[in-house]
Amino acid sequence: MEENNEKNENEEVYQGVGGFFLEIVKIFILAVVVIVPIRVFLFQPFFVQGASMEPNFQDGEYLIVNELGYKETDLKILKIDSFREMKRGDVIVFRYPKDPSQFFIKRVIGLSGERIKVENGSVYIFNRDHSEGFKLEEEYLPEGLITKGNSDYEIKEDEYFVMGDNRGHSSDSRNWGPIKTTNVVGKVLLRAxxxxxxDIFRD
Structure with a gap:
């Protein structure tokens, strides 16, 4: 009789432990089903490497990139619109045109169809609304910082001119030209x- 009781107790313990591990497996599967699609198709992590975006983004910072930002879809998550036009001042992550295996982070300065001119330490934009051009005021840059270089670009459709915030230490469109829309991964959503x-970066 005692042996039967011990056997029943052992079975209950076994079932309890087995049930616990079964719940762990269920949670793991659920996490994979829910998180992996979000990670692969909606949001991407990005580690800042280098000083090209200082002082606003520092080396080693961990960012989350919204991949839906510039893609046409009906999805809307956490009140984040799934499609919008790229705007001047957006901070984006994209594939380096000369080596698509590398990912860069820069700020959008010139938009499709515009002409951009870097001269005397400043950036000038020419477009339909400003045929004579206007000097770009960049409040996100440290006071007194100048934009090095002397370039004049006509930006084609589906192209964007990007620069690092650390203008004196950034390899960007001043060096290798505008980027294609197809190179863009997404807009920086938050600093984790x-x-x-x-910080969460809203419009």
């Missing part, structure tokens, strides 16, 4: 690390 600098 370090925790004390956590």
């Amino acid at each position: 690390w370090p925790i004390n600098k956590f």
